[in-house]
Amino acid sequence: MSSSFFLKPGAAKQALKKRKNIASKGKAGGKTGGKKQNATAPPPKKQRRAKVDDEEIASDDDELSNLGDDTLVFSDEEVEETAQDKRLRLAKQYLSEIERQEAEREGDRELSQSVEQRLKTEYLDSVGKLRTTIAANLTSCEIENILKHRLHHAPLCTLALSSDGKHLFTGAKSQYVLKWCTASGKMLDKCDVQPYREEPETGKKRRSHVIAICLSTDMKYMALAEGGPHIQIWCPQTMKHVKTFKGHRDSVSALVFRRGTHELYSAAKDRSVKIWSVDELAYVESLFGHQAGVTSIDALSRERALTAGGSDCSLRIWKITEESQLIYNGHRDSIDCVKLINEEHFVSGGVDGTLGLWSALKKKPICTTQLAHGKGDNNVANWITAIAVVVNTDLVATGSCDGCVRLWQSNPNARKLQQLKSISIAGFINGLTFNSDGTKLYVAVGQEHRLGRWWRHKDAKNHIVVINLKFLKPARK
Template identity: 45%
Template sequence: MAAPAGGRRAKAPLGAAARPRAAVRGGRGGAARAGGGAPVPVSGAEGRPRAAGGRPLDEEVSSDSETEGPLHGRRRREEAEEEVEETPQEKKLRLAKLYLEQLRQHGESRAGAASAELPLIPQLEQKGRLQRLVAKDVQPPDPASIRVFRGHHLSVTCLVISPDDRFIFSASKDGSLIKWEVESGKKLCVVPGGKKGTEERHMGHASHVLCMAISSDGKYLATGDRNKLIMIWDAATCKRLHIFTGHRDAVSGLSFRKGTHQLYSASHDRCVKVWNVSENAYIETLFGHQDVITGLDSLSRECCVTAGGRDGTVRLWKIPEESQLVFCGHQGSIDCIQLINEEHMVSGADDGSVALWSGTKKKPLALARQAHGMQDAQGLQQPYWISAVAALRNSDLLATGSHSTSVKLWKCSEGFRKLEPLWDIPLVGFVNSLKFSAAGDFLVAGIGQEHRLGRWWRIKEAKNSICIIPLKRRTTVPSSEGPDSS
């Protein structure tokens, strides 16, 4: 489909297929852009990624000017000295700081009242500077309190929680989709998997479902499978609404942009696509990864992050600028990724490492090696693969999963520059998906006998299930802090 003249997007209704553009250049080619500037090759002559002009990629990246002219600076000083009336932007910042101070001094009860008077806190969330310090209050989960829901015949590969924390949607290698009620554990809806080639006649998937996402208003559910298909569902009724085609290989990552019906998808065909679900429209295709994309996540900004498998990179895609930032740090295949807030993210790899990242630095802020320990695989000592990561949004609490018989909880400290292990939660099998509830009072794990992306091992004693892990906190009120030091 030809791109419109002078425009950056092409929009087309989805019929039998939505085709990616035939030729894509600049920020959508093999070279990545740093902050929308000159193209940045993935690796330099010496094997280390370098930006244009020879600057190492692990330096800070900023797209905003940090200098002021002498006239502008003098005017700002004069305004401060004369104590002129504050601008609306300054008022917003002052009220936000006041709210954070109230959180520290008076706790959550005062915060509830203050939040109604101060609706401007999302600005701090947008900047990644609102952090709830809850990890220090999390108590060791009781294994006896874990609830196990069974219904899938093969390994559970992915799951999401509805925005109101009332429902869980899960999918499996058997192609089935199940909607669960959290409180009762009942199956509210089951869409069974079908046989290959029956997608038009059969309501559900006819191959492994690898990923899913739910819109922030809870209206739409999206699922992606190995047959290159994305299916859009009415989350309330589990009725299929659309089928999106256009990817040339397995769909491995999906995420709705928060507050919109814009959907990002990633695939083993190494590209990211952008869709408008409510308009049933394809928007654009982005290229850059050199290997299969294994995971994707997004929040409210018009950007997304991806894990690039064995190309060893995490990438942040800036959709309006048609550019991408490239991050390097893992030694193995990067298999999972999630945003903690708008500025920080966590990723896991099959070298056993868990990494914390900032959007302004090209190397990890913190890297925990052998995060789940070592295993004896065919006489060789190897680290347990990290198969799933989860973050309680805008907080310091993380969770990681492997096939090491446990899920681990972590605390981010020192401005996301340190990862501290908290508790181990015993679970047998491959932890293929992890999600925190929005309120942070429970964690859901998708368990399978096999890894989400392949069949390297089979853990026969594992149960293909989803597990709800209650998270209790001490009676002290979780604190929050303002702009972090990172």
């Protein structure tokens, strides 16, 4: 028999009442002192005390003997876990997993110190206050691999790396998105975005090309912009189409998922920023304020989005929950790309060739580097076309059409951007992304700019370049 049992509701009360009635009837039928006792009269004081005493010390077996067999419900299940117990259990599992990982990584090093450092790092990362210095430890960088495929014979436009760094997704001026294995360098799968799309202005049909790709942190969803006003949602694991979001009135130019969520932010040439709930496959709201088409967007963990306003020469931080926006000005020409270093600092680049380092607390850049990629043959500044950062560190990468990818060290406290390395890659750098610890840099290269056909580098190749970065002490994640 189980150590715990439960009575049906009201069964014990009815049984006790039944016993009282039987006891009172038995005493009413007996004789006391040769006289018949009135059944309704209360029993003597001593008898009442004895009765109460008997009821208090009655064994469980006596009580249960008066109850039917159907009044017992036995359960072998454990007591239901409370919310506090669940949190405690999950915390213990989390600590055990961290201890196992740190023991494998550090070996003989003091385990408690490793776990403490790991917990501190993850907490600072979650609140957006983690600061890690890795750029000063950079020793060398060299091209490790070239990824190319016949389906990407056109210029590469964008790329996205999974959070674990195992899979890379690339898009080009063709209707295909390719999925790569970063370890082997082989193409694993592909998806056909859309053979042709209809231009809203002219009604003519033209081949789609993938302008932007972004992945959710858990690799459950992939969002992509196919050169028109629609956003397509795919499953990156199966490469199956899930949903098409319709709402923008002009071509979508940039996409980003908020870290750790399925909340999608999109920017388009219709000067709007839209928020989507991919879990519910629904539109949420629109944000307005830019005076020109929005060219770039980025977000981290907080409910905020950072956007570049293109030819309106402004950057904006959208405080979504507060329903407000912060405006930043400093570029003299159209802004093409922007990236968050952490929740408090970001970098931007544009047509004027200026690389800017910003603080969210100041409306003007705290540092600017003029002609970051030099001048072209026509004596005009080379357009900064792509930026990548290792989040919460001081390492920044930029690309242009000058045949080089440049690595920078950002120091907001010293108000300084310092160039560290330059890697020679011919062509337009249309996309850049680091892995989580900054040891790999993936570069999308094309003969043309991702948004148009103003120039063409005939000697360049349309491919993905993988750069290996070596540090004295890589960043721990």
